[in-house]
Amino acid sequence: MIKLKSYLKPFILMILITIGLVFIQAQMDLSLPGYLSDIVNSGIQSGGIEENIPKILAKEDMDKVLLFSNEKEKDIILRDYIYIGSKKDLVEKYIGEYSILSKNTNVYIIGEISESEDQILYNSISKKFNMVVGIKEKIDSGENISFGKITFPKGTDIFNIFKQMPDDKRILITKNIFSQMDKIDENIFSQMNLKAIKSYYDYLGVDTKKIQTSYILKIGSIMILITVIGALSSILVGFFASKVAAGVAKNLRRDLFSKILSFTNNEFDKFSTASLITRSTNDITQVQTILVMMIRMMFYAPLMGIGGVIKALNKSTSMSWIIALAVIVLLGFILVTFSIVMPRFKKIQKTLDKINLITREHLSGMMVIRAFNNQNFEEDRFDKTNRELTNLNLFVNRVMALLFPIMMFIMNGAMVLIIWVGAHNIANSAMQVGDMIAFMQYAMQIIMAFLMLSMLFIMVPRASVSATRIAEVIETKVSIKNPENPKKFPKTNGANIVFENVYFKYDGAKEYMLKDISFIAKKGETTAIIGSTGSGKTTLVNLITRFYDTSKGKITIKDRLITEVSQSDLRELIGYIPQKSMLFSGTVKSNLIYGNNNASEELINNSIRIAQATDFISEDELGIKKEISQGAQNISGGQKQRLSIARALVKDAEIYIFDDSFSALDYKTDASLRSDLREIVENKTVLIIAQRISTIKNADQIIVLDDGEIVGKGRHIELMKECLTYREIANSQLSKEEL
The missing domain is CATH 1.20.1560.10 (ABC transporter type 1, transmembrane domain)
Structure with a gap:
């Protein structure tokens, strides 16, 4: 995967956005259980009470809290709580929030305090408040109240007893009680504190059901909002992730x-x-x-x-x-x-x-x-x-x-x-x-x-x-590359192909496939190559198109080494008809103009005529608009080969290579095609690889290959006299009269 990391670079910004969205999604998912815990703990068990300090205290209960507080704590408590009493301006200010003021104004209400002050106040009042509420609940329920080894019978006014105690004794008892509270887990004590506040609000007549409903609706709304944000983040993460992956895959393909x-x-x-x-x-x-x-x-x-x-x-x-x-x-x-x-x-x-x-x-x-x-x-x-x-x-x-x-x-x-x-x-x-x-x-x-x-x-x-x-x-290194500074072919009319002491062997092979090949294929002439199967005919023309590069020797076209020009410039000169005809799905016309999109109708029709394809194309009412199926399964082998020849001719190239391209044609069509080909030979270089002597008999130059070597070179008549290999091939195919 690391090898393909460069394909992620165009999508870095999108990936960073996705990572940000993933972070948001994770935070949303992680926060939901906490809010659910709050609903259970605070919303259900504590009646929706959020604050850890009572917001309102009756004066008589404030006096009881102060009873168990030292001077410093008293100052903090009285600093943060406001006594309402008969102050009409304070009643009007707080009555909207505390409806109890319409019935009882003899109360203390907490003022606006900072978070740091809130913690100080909590430390000063929480234990005293819990102690006061606990004693009151036991008094109301008629239970006996114990402080260490001292037990007070039910109905005893505990607060009055504490009030009459000496300060040192009262402080000692409260310290023992507070030390017991310190042993309780902080979370559990916080829960007890919330329950005490709810119980006290019920005692005062505060509408705790409204508080609980409001709390649950608030937390529930937050959870819904978090869920929506998380869902949107997840959708966007999926969208961007798919876009990045699809983009990388597109670039890879x-x-x-x-x-x-x-x-x-x-x-x-x-x-x-x-x-x-x-x-x-x-x-x-x-x-x-x-x-x-x-x-x-x-x-x-x-x-x-x-x-x-x-x-x-x-x-x-x-x-x-x-x-x-x-x-x-x-x-x-x-x-x-x-x-x-x-x-x-x-x-x-x-x-x-x-x-x-x-x-x-x-x-x-x-x-x-x-x-x-x-x-x-x-x-x-x-x-x-x-x-x-x-x-x-x-x-x-x-x-x-x-x-x-x-x-x-x-x-x-x-x-x-x-x-x-x-x-x-x-x-x-x-x-x-x-x-x-x-x-x-x-x-x-x-x-x-x-x-x-x-x-x-x-x-x-x-x-x-x-x-x-x-x-x-x-990462595969292509064995045949364009030169760093490619040269251009001179703009001359026609192209000679020159082989000079060319050797070639396939990768891994011990022996050369072609050995010491030297000849010139001149413009305006037809050069034919013949030889037995496996003699290297197709390999030789593959060197011209640079499908392979020579192992030794050199090939020049227009006085340029073919390794000195770009492959596209080289192949632009060549009209190639392969040994195995290959047509593409589309129409007859799309195949014919495959190498020359700007071909004129005259050039197309002339190429069709020379390739002897006029009859079977005109038979179809669609003509050159006739559909060619995948693999050209809807036409015969001979028709396919003629269209391949026509396609090369439409290219109007300077060099034509026919790699055994007449094998699927009958003798009559072969002869007609070769006859019409003479029209285009002027200033064109034509190479024909063939198995039939009749196909190459009239060539300007015939090269005979045997086991990768040239064993004969010349015209038909000369080779019949001087080349044994050629003579054997000719005698096996034609009668004496035909020769």
Whole structure:
């Protein structure tokens, strides 16, 4: 994957935006359990009371609170609380917020204070307030009240007794009570404090149901807003991730296709056609899929995992071992799964190559397969590879399928443990119900984060295999390159082709395929090349087009070494008719103008006439608009070859190479075509590779190849006298009268 990192550069801004959206999404998801905890703890259990300090206190209760406070604490409390009394201006100011003022103004109301002052006031009043409310509740319920070893019977006015006590004794008793409160967990004490405030508000006649409803609606609205923001972020993350992945895949396909187009036959020998198809399709799809997942999960999962751990520890550190245990078990299983399935991923891609190869051979060689009645053999061959691929995929998918039930087992097991341990903590007043619910949700988020990362790590190696295969093609050095400073062909009319002591051998071959080839193909003349099968005829013309480069020697056209000019300029001079005719899907016209989009109607019609294609084109009512199917299956081999010749002629090139292009033509059509070709020979260089003596008999120069060497050169009559190889070929094909 690292090899393809440069393809991410055009999308850096989009990736950064996506990371920002992922951060927002993670923050939204992490905040929801906290708000749910608040609804349970504060909204339901504490009646929606948010503040940790009572906002309103009756004067008689304020006096009781002050009774247990030292001088410093009294100053703080009286500084932050405002006594209403008979002050009409204060009644008018606060009555909208405290409807109780319409019935009772003999109260203290908290003023506007900062967060730091709020904490100081909380430290000064919270324990005293809880103590006062607790004593009042016990007095109202008729219970006995105990302070250490001292027990007061029910009905006793405890506050009056404390008032009459000496200050030192009262302070000693309250210190003992406060020390007991200090042992309570801070969260539990906070919950007790909220309950005490709710109880006191009920005692005063404050509408606590309204407070509770308002609180739940407020927190619920915040949760809905967070959910909407999280959902929008998730949608945008998916959109941008898909856009980045699709853009990278598009650029990869473009560069891969361009690279393949630049390949010479040497490079095609390294990669099979089936493998190149797989790399251009399936492998790029694998990379695209993993990119979407990486952009969405690679940042989201760590944020959720780390954030979840921090949030969970804030709720309870005593249950953190449950999360650690669940993660360790999950990772252990994933590592085992990873080690089992990884080797199969590489096999799957190679087997896909094999499937493509067999399918391609089957479709291309359909007629041969049927002619030899070998359909069953081909079916068995395909079925064997298909079964191998199926079994590999089944094995991998079955192993991967185990992840989900085991994941659910681990998650549910962790949930049961959290409920079990959490229930005991709640019973021991060490935890709140809402915190336990939030802890469960954080635990699930943490486990899911690790699962997402693990799934990512399992899929990345498979995509990495595909990325490596793509990079192999893109990074392949093309053996035939354009010169750094290419020269231009001189603008002369006609082009001589000169071979000087040319040698050539294929990569890895020990012996030369062509040896010491020297000849001149002159403009205005036809040069024919003949020889037995495997003598190097096609290889020789492939050197002219630079499908291969010479191993030794040099080839010049228009007095320029062909290695000194660009390949496009070289091939612009050549009209090439390959040994195997290849037409593209489209129309007859689109194929004819393939090398010359600006061809005139006159040139097209003249080329069709010379190629002897007029009859079968005019027979169709659509003419040159006739459709050509994929692989040109709707026309015969001879028609296909004539259209290939016409296409080269429409190019109006200076050099024409006919690579055994008359083999599919009958003798009459062959003769007519060669006769009409004389019209274009003037100032054109024509090379004809042929098997038939009759095709090349009238050529200006005939070169006879045998085992990669020139064994004869001259006209037909000269070669019949001087070249044994040529004479043997001629005698095998023609009668003495024809010769």
